[in-house]
Amino acid sequence: xxxxxxxxxxxxxxxxxxxxxxxxxxxxxxxxxxxxxxxxxxxxxxxxxxxxxxxxxxxxxxxxxxxxxxxxxxxxxxxxxxxxxxxxxxxxxxxxxxxxxxxxxxxxxxxxxxxxxxxxxxxxxxxxxxxxxxxxxxxxxxxxxxxxxxxxxxxxxxxxxxxxxxxxxxxxxxxxxxxxxxxxxxxxxxxxxxxxxxxxxxxxxxxxxxxxxxxxxxxxxxxxxxxxxxxxxxxxxxxxxxxxxxxxxxxxxxxxxxxxxxxxxxxxxxxxxxxxxxxxxxxxxxxxxxxxxxxx
Amino acid sequence: xxxxxxxxxxxxxxxxxxxxxxxxxxxxxxxxxxxxxxxxxxxxxxxxxxxxxxxxxxxxxxxxxxxxxxxxxxxxxxxxxxxxxxxxxxxxxxxxxxxxxxxxxxxxxxxxxxxxxxxxxxxxxxxxxxxxxxxxxxxxxxxxxxxxxxxxxxxxxxxxxxxxxxxxxxxxxxxxxxxxxxxxxxxxxxxxxxxxxxxxxxxxxxxxxxxxxxxxxxxxxxxxxxxxxxxxxxxxxxxxxxxx
Numbered sequence: 406x407x408x409x410x411x412x413x414x415x416x417x418x419x420x421x422x423x424x425x426x427x428x429x430x431x432x433x434x435x436x437x438x439x440x441x442x443x444x445x446x447x448x449x450x451x452x453x454x455x456x457x458x459x460x461x462x463x464x465x466x467x468x469x470x471x472x473x474x475x476x477x478x479x480x481x482x483x484x485x486x487x488x489x490x491x492x493x494x495x496x497x498x499x500x501x502x503x504x505x506x507x508x509x510x511x512x513x514x515x516x517x518x519x520x521x522x523x524x525x526x527x528x529x530x531x532x533x534x535x536x537x538x539x540x541x542x543x544x545x546x547x548x549x550x551x552x553x554x555x556x557x558x559x560x561x562x563x564x565x566x567x568x569x570x571x572x573x574x575x576x577x578x579x580x581x582x583x584x585x586x587x588x589x590x591x592x593x594x595x596x597x598x599x600x601x602x603x604x605x606x607x608x609x610x611x612x613x614x615x616x617x618x619x620x621x622x623x624x625x626x627x628x629x630x631x632x633x634x635x636x637x638x639x640x641x642x643x644x645x646x647x648x649x650x651x652x653x654x655x656x657x658x659x660x661x662x663x664x665x666x667x668x669x670x671x672x673x674x675x676x677x678x679x680x681x682x683x684x685x686x687x688x689x690x691x692x693x694x695x696x697x698x699x700x701x
Numbered sequence: 702x703x704x705x706x707x708x709x710x711x712x713x714x715x716x717x718x719x720x721x722x723x724x725x726x727x728x729x730x731x732x733x734x735x736x737x738x739x740x741x742x743x744x745x746x747x748x749x750x751x752x753x754x755x756x757x758x759x760x761x762x763x764x765x766x767x768x769x770x771x772x773x774x775x776x777x778x779x780x781x782x783x784x785x786x787x788x789x790x791x792x793x794x795x796x797x798x799x800x801x802x803x804x805x806x807x808x809x810x811x812x813x814x815x816x817x818x819x820x821x822x823x824x825x826x827x828x829x830x831x832x833x834x835x836x837x838x839x840x841x842x843x844x845x846x847x848x849x850x851x852x853x854x855x856x857x858x859x860x861x862x863x864x865x866x867x868x869x870x871x872x873x874x875x876x877x878x879x880x881x882x883x884x885x886x887x888x889x890x891x892x893x894x895x896x897x898x899x900x901x902x903x904x905x906x907x908x909x910x911x912x913x914x915x916x917x918x919x920x921x922x923x924x925x926x927x928x929x930x931x932x933x934x935x936x937x938x939x940x941x942x943x944x945x
Contacts, residue, residue, distance in 0.1 A: 446783055568801040571793050574783045574830075578845075581751065582768050582796045629829055631784045 417654045425548045426540045426660065429607050430646030433616055436555035437600050438638035439562055441621030442631070443593065447573055450622070452505075453614040455512040456594070457601050459489035461519030461610050464602075469526040475547050479554075479602045482610075486598030489515055494591070538609030540650065540660040547606050554603035558596050565592055570631065608661040615665035616642055623672040626679025641671050704729055705750065705853060705884055707910075709759035712745050718757065719745045723910045725903065732875060732885040734895050734915070737905035743888050746905065747772065747855045750886070763853070765884065768797035771851035773842055775858045775888075781831040787841045788813060788826040794848025816844045821870055836867035843871055847878070854878065854885045860894055872897055892922060 417423045444453055463485025464478045471477035493507040500507075543551070562569075568589045571579045576586045597617075604613025620638035628634050649664030656663075677684050703726035710723040719742040727733050735743050748754040750761050751772050763770075791813050792805055799805065817823045820840040825833065833841065839859060846854055854875075860868050875898065879885050889895050895902065899915045 446780075565801065567793075570783075570785070571796070573780060574785055574790070574793075575777075575779050577772065577774065577778045578793070578796075580753075581770060581772060584801075629784050630786075634784065 413655065414651065417651060422541050422543070423650070423654060425543045425545070426607070426650055427647060429540060429543045429548055429551050430650055430664065431643055432552045432555040433600075433604050433607065433613075434620075434642035434646050435639060436558040436562075437604065437613075437617040438620040438624075438642045439635045440558070440593075440597050440600055441617035441619075442624065442634045442638055443569060443573065444597065444618065445621045445625065446631075446634075450618055452508065452594075453597060453601070453617050454611075455508045456486055456490070456597050457605075457610045457614045458512040458516040458519070460486040460515075460598060460601055460605065462515045462522055463488075463519075464605060464610065465519045465522035465526070469522060475550060475606055479550060479606075482602040482605060483598055485515060486601065487595060490591070490594045490598060494587075494594075534609075537612065537659070538605055538607050538661050540607040540664070541653075543607055551603045551606065554599055558600055558603075561592070561596055565589055569593055608664065612661045612665050615668060616646065619665065619668035619672050620645065623668070623675045623679075626675035626681055626683050629681055641668060645671060703727060703884075704764040706762040707759070708762060710746075710749070710756055710761060711758040712742065712749050712754065713757045714745055714754075718908065720905065720910065721758075721908055723759070725910065725912055727884050727886060727903075728901055729884050730879055730882045731900035732879050732887060732898050733901045733903055734887055734889045734899035735903050735905065736889060736895070741905040742908070743905055744774070744857060747774075747857060747886070747888070750853075750855060765853040766797075769850065769852040770855070771846035771849055771853070772855045773839075773846070773857060773859060775861065777842075779830070779838075779842075783830070785830055786827045787817070787822060787830065787833070787837075787844075790830060790841050791816060791844040791848050794845035797849060813844075813848060816847045819847075820844050820874065821866075834864075836863040839863050840867055840870065843874060847874070851878075852883050854883060854887075856885070856887045858888050858890070860889075860891070868894070892919070895919075 418427060441453065444450055460482035463481030463483070465481070466485070467474070467478035467481030470481075489508075489511045493504060493511045496502070496511075497504040497507040568579065568584060572584075572586045572589045579586050579589070600617060601610065601613045604616060607613075608616060620641040621634070623641050624634045624637035627637050645668035646664050649667040650660055652658055652667065653660040653663040675683065680686060705727040707723045707725050711721040712719050712723075723746070735746070737743050745754065749756055750763065751770060752761075752763075752767070792809070795805060795809055799809075814823065814826070817826055820843065822837060822840050822844065825837060825841075828837075830838065830841070843859070856875075859871060863871075872894075875885055875887070879900075887898060889899070895915055896919050902913045902915055902918055904911045904913055
């Protein structure tokens with residue numbers, strides 16, 4: 406029994422690349438899910454996807470200029486992500502169109518631009534790497550970068566937390582208090598971009614969104630409280646990233662999809678068996694009798 | 702004394718003048734009822750007092766600091782799907798003193814509980830906002846303004862779709878708040894509520910405002926059938942018969 410435990414859970418971490426991948430996964434699991442929870446609560450679950458596309462041209466440009474240098478690619482990603490967010494925000498403000506339509510237009514432009522840049526400058530292998538990442542190829546520089554970015558995200562989120570909550574709930578109240586809601590919103594989107602940049606090395610630009618959104622949407626089936634949502638989402642993300650890593654090691658699967666698929670399994674199971682709004686919960690109690698204890 | 706004055710105020714919405722030549726002062730420590738038909742400019746006036754609408758001419762002179770102004774619009778921008786409890790909502794009222802960062806201490810939680818007890822919503826402290834009735838939600842929102850120690854309250858039809866008990870509780874609380882010196886402006890359509898609540902009345906009609914005392918209004922309509930105590934009646938040709 407103990408031997409099996411050792412062989413399955415501990416032995417893989419004899420390898421340096423597995424240890425680095427493990428730490429990178431945990432760091433991302435701390436930073437990404439809280440952002441995902443807020444995106445979900447604001448009805449912006451798909452914005453993460455749009456943002457992931459938006460960082461692509463920057464990453465590609467960094468790659469073209471400096472070769473496979475993670476800091477340069479990350480910097481490019483952050484810049485192009487922020488640029489798209491700012492441009493989408495200002496276009497929607499100037500034209501009065503809804504922000505999602507401006508965002509959709511800009512992320513499609515950036516996606517095409519990014520793919521074009523990558524194809525001009527490299528082979529399709531490079532494109533695959535940018536799009537799908539490789540958590541097993543995380544070196545020490547990458548790990549330092551990832552942990553630094555995720556720490557920055559966690560600290561900044563803690564600082565703007567109350568403002569963000571009030572802005573989500575009642576923007577008018579926050580405005581009455583002399584705080585510009587747009588500023589809080591902008592900082593939050595900035596954190597989303599940063600997080601995706603931290604995630605693209607390990608999971609790829611597209612799958613980095615998965616670690617952000619899937620744990621958040623899963624947590625909705627288990628808690629009705631904000632702290633609960635965030636805590637559960639972080640837990641799920643940590644389990645998925647370490648579990649997915651082990652699965653990919655033992656079964657020779659690609660690590661990024663293994664992690665996200667594991668989170669996806671958690672989502673589907675929760676949709677079936679979760680405590681709130683799940684299928685079984687709905688079937689179990691159509692109506693609670695009068696006088697029964699509250700279920701929240 | 703008056704910390705809120707209007708000086709020859711002209712307000713417009715979408716290039717169309719809604720109100721003009723509006724003058725007067727709102728009394729401190731008193732409740733002013735704002736009365737008028739739909740479209741007479743009540744919400745426009747409130748928006749400009751809150752500084753969200755720039756006057757075309759004239760000015761609103763408000764000496765109450767912005768963070769001590771509370772506005773409860775009729776159509777709330779509140780996201781009721783957001784997971785927040787009644788107590789948490791009321792605690793956000795500490796923003797003027799605590800801002801985004803300062804932690805709440807026991808004294809503030811105690812004050813929050815006192816406010817909830819006064820509003821009769823202690824048992825709902827941990828209930829999510831989305832599960833409240835209209836009346837309970839209105840009490841919780843008034844609780845936030847109490848926590849905020851608001852000195853200027855702008856309430857847009859606070860008694861619409863609210864049960865009678867909530868009306869009574871809120872009437873008492875608003876009277877107390879006014880007694881402690883707050884300036885309160887309430888949009889009302891109901892003559893009976895006006896008689897219980899208002900110290901002063903500003904009637905908006907035909908793009909102009911007219912100040913009146915509640916007594917004169919009540920006297921004028923004392924003979925009206927009790928079953929239809931609806932405001933406003935004062936300019937029957939320009940005002941509809943109330944829509945509460």
